[in-house]
Amino acid sequence: MKINTKVIHGYPMTDKYTGSSSIPLYQSSTYSQSNIEENYAYIYSRFSNPTRDALSEAICSIENAQFSEVFSSGMAAISAVLLGFSQGDHIVACKSIYGGTFQLMTEFLPRYGISVTFVDATDPKNYADAIQENTKAFYIETPSNPTLQVTDLNAVIGLAKKNNLITVCDNTFMTPLLSDVISLGIDFSINSATKFINGHSDVILGTVATNNAEYAKWLHKSAVAIGSIAAPFDSWLTMRGLKSMAMRVERSSENAQKLAEYLNQHSKVKKVFYPGLVSHPNHQVHMQQSKNGGMVVSFDLGNEKNVKLFLDAIRIPLVAVSLGGIESIISYPKIMSHACIPKEERIAQGVTDGLLRFSVGCEDISDLLADLDNALSTL
Numbered sequence: 001m002k003i004n005t006k007v008i009h010g011y012p013m014t015d016k017y018t019g020s021s022s023i024p025l026y027q028s029s030t031y032s033q034s035n036i037e038e039n040y041a042y043i044y045s046r047f048s049n050p051t052r053d054a055l056s057e058a059i060c061s062i063e064n065a066q067f068s069e070v071f072s073s074g075m076a077a078i079s080a081v082l083l084g085f086s087q088g089d090h091i092v093a094c095k096s097i098y099g100g101t102f103q104l105m106t107e108f109l110p111r112y113g114i115s116v117t118f119v120d121a122t123d124p125k126n127y128a129d130a131i132q133e134n135t136k137a138f139y140i141e142t143p144s145n146p147t148l149q150v151t152d153l154n155a156v157i158g159l160a161k162k163n164n165l166i167t168v169c170d171n172t173f174m175t176p177l178l179s180d181v182i183s184l185g186i187d188f189s190i191n192s193a194t195k196f197i198n199g200h201s202d203v204i205l206g207t208v209a210t211n212n213a214e215y216a217k218w219l220h221k222s223a224v225a226i227g228s229i230a231a232p233f234d235s236w237l238t239m240r241g242l243k244s245m246a247m248r249v250e251r252s253s254e255n256a257q258k259l260a261e262y263l264n265q266h267s268k269v270k271k272v273f274y275p276g277l278v279s280h281p282n283h284q285v286h287m288q289q290s291k292n293g294g295m296v297v298s299f300d301l302g303n304e305k306n307v308k309l310f311l312d313a314i315r316i317p318l319v320a321v322s323l324g325g326i327e328s329i330i331s332y333p334k335i336m337s338h339a340c341i342p343k344e345e346r347i348a349q350g351v352t353d354g355l356l357r358f359s360v361g362c363e364d365i366s367d368l369l370a371d372l373d374n375a376l377s378t379l
């Protein structure tokens with residue numbers, strides 16, 4: 001089954017009791033047990049819920065994984081994976097990492113005796129050099145947010161296998177449709193489904209997929225014990241969003257490539273960050289592990305004054321945090337996602353005062369380019 005078919009039919013898409021064309025929203029906390037001697041599939045919705053289970057099957061299908069668990073947010077999914085480690089364990093993670101994950105790794109994990117070393121992930125050798133006796137896992141995000149730095153997945157997975165380490169990949173930016181990380185050998189694929197999987201900026205939800213039965217059991221146990229499960233309605237909405245995901249991802253990534261090429265030749269744009277551009281330093285590595293450059297383009301307008309002029313003039317995209325909607329969304333990392341990072345550290349990470357991140361939506365590219373053209377002419 002190819003991907004456009006798979007997002008619609010790659011999992012049970014109708015209700016087995018009624019034949020309903022969409023899996024119903026089972027909005028219930030508990031389930032009537034007609035006979036206490038029998039074992040029932042459904043007992044209590046923190047343990048399992050038919051709507052959430054249906055989404056979980058759909059996630060397995062698009063991830064090419066045997067097992068998945070869906071959580072109340074991307075951060076809940078990341079927490080569940082990271083809380084699977086124990087006191088004394090060590091993790092090597094990419095330096096350019098999602099802000100919430102950074103906070104979890106620096107403010108929470110150390111309290112449980114789990115330590116993390118952050119490395120520049122653009123060179124796989126840095127992962128190798130950071131391995132200690134108690135290292136248990138590599139944590140990866142590629143391309144990174146918001147400067148779209150690329151990690152060589154094959155190289156890092158190879159290193160992990162050689163050293164008996166677990167690999168965890170937050171694949172929110174590429175999604176399993178553009179980068180099939182489970183098939184590449186990643187042990188845990190995490191997605192903030194808030195972004196491209198749901199794709200309509202109306203749900204917060206997270207997913208983890210794996211082929212390891214033992215880890216899968218642990219993940220389920222963790223979701224039940226901590227209670228960070230996805231709600232039935234959010235699961236239902238995400239399944240609805242998922243059905244159009246292949247079309248959205250195709251359109252958005254085509255738009256993003258054109259938008260990046262346009263920005264790359266514009267005299268008012270200082271720098272463009274997009275792994276789909278041949279000029280990106282890791283373009284070739286990225287294209288070996290992904291179908292295209294993805295849906296997110298970052299660009300530098302030089303300074304804050306230009307950013308303000310540009311944002312005042314731009315009409316179509318939402319100016320907001322988050323990404324992955326059917327609509328284009330522009331964020332200003334300096335005051336949004338990276339506001340809590342000290343200035344020197346922020347600049348060192350390439351998050352300059354002129355940097356904007358553009359999550360490219362499914363609008364007509366001619367409209368997006370005309371809007372950009374007009375906004376850039378005010379600089």
Ligand SMILES: *Cc1c(COP(=O)(O)O)cnc(C)c1O
Pocket residue numbers: 073074075076098100141145170172173192193194195204205206
């Ligand atoms: C948004 C995001 C998260 C967090 O997901 P939530 O659903 O907001 O909890 C984690 N990683 C990446 C790369 C993200 O973009």
